Amino acid sequence: MTGSYKDDLLEAARLIARADRVCALTGAGISVESGIPDFRGAGGLWQRYDPAEYAALDSFLVDPGKVWRMLKEMDDLVVGASPNPGHKAMAELEGLGKLEAIITQNVDNLHQEAGSGDVIEFHGNGSTLTCLDCGRSYARAEIDLTALPPRCRCGGALKPNIIFFGETIPEEALNRSIALAGSCQVMVVVGTSATVVPASMMPLLTKRSGGAVIEINLEPTELTGRAADLSLVGRASMVLPELVDAVRASL
Ligand code: NAD
Numbered sequence: 001m002t003g004s005y006k007d008d009l010l011e012a013a014r015l016i017a018r019a020d021r022v023c024a025l026t027g028a029g030i031s032v033e034s035g036i037p038d039f040r041g042a043g044g045l046w047q048r049y050d051p052a053e054y055a056a057l058d059s060f061l062v063d064p065g066k067v068w069r070m071l072k073e074m075d076d077l078v079v080g081a082s083p084n085p086g087h088k089a090m091a092e093l094e095g096l097g098k099l100e101a102i103i104t105q106n107v108d109n110l111h112q113e114a115g116s117g118d119v120i121e122f123h124g125n126g127s128t129l130t131c132l133d134c135g136r137s138y139a140r141a142e143i144d145l146t147a148l149p150p151r152c153r154c155g156g157a158l159k160p161n162i163i164f165f166g167e168t169i170p171e172e173a174l175n176r177s178i179a180l181a182g183s184c185q186v187m188v189v190v191g192t193s194a195t196v197v198p199a200s201m202m203p204l205l206t207k208r209s210g211g212a213v214i215e216i217n218l219e220p221t222e223l224t225g226r227a228a229d230l231s232l233v234g235r236a237s238m239v240l241p242e243l244v245d246a247v248r249a250s251l
């Protein structure tokens, strides 16, 4: 089913070049080389904070100050991070007319900073916060993180607008993603273990409607040898620029 890396790269480029509608699904892996660790790699952060515990709504409701210690460390990493060549290559692909939109599970804003124009934030974004008691919303820039948790003027704890385990996906992001995944001819899946539902179902929708799935990851995932037609193994920051060059050459 798959050949050498070079053969698969050229085949992936041909599929993208020929397609009218291409979309992407990205996960934490694309931002690892920008200094933000994924859930599984040897990244420090997630060895000290188990995501199943710290990224869960229940934990936040019980002890927001505890969860905010993790959020503040994540916030420091995100504030200090810049897009890497992988994010930039995806923005270039859009510029070539070969990437309609990116469905991202990331909350780090790096696709937007790299210049991608249509980014569907499947798991929200940390740039705004909402009071759990009165619903008032704040920009991240207005908030002082010296005392945790940060509080609303009503006294309620503020929660960043990122989706925790136990919360539903924002309706518009979910509906747009389902429509896109079910109608694109090619989906490029980058740096996701494809284990967090329902994001992990998007490539399956593409596959079911007759589209092709191209995966880029450091290692085999749930999609490899199943929903993925092609699996390009390597770092996103290396593979994506090579893929975009090959697409340009096939146009
Ligand atoms: P995950 O941690 O479950 O999987 C990351 C995947 O990326 C793994 O399959 C890994 O092999 C791969 N990977 C690691 N480095 C890579 C590289 N340099 N190039 C290519 N692939 C690489 O992440 P997930 O599937 O996105 O699910 C975790 C959830 O937590 C998601 O909601 C995610 O957005 C969130 N999260 C977000 C961030 C962020 O915003 N940057 C960081 C950590 C976790």
Ligand code: ZN
Binding pocket: 131, 132, 133, 134, 135, 136, 152, 153, 154, 155, 156
């Ligand atoms: Zn309030």
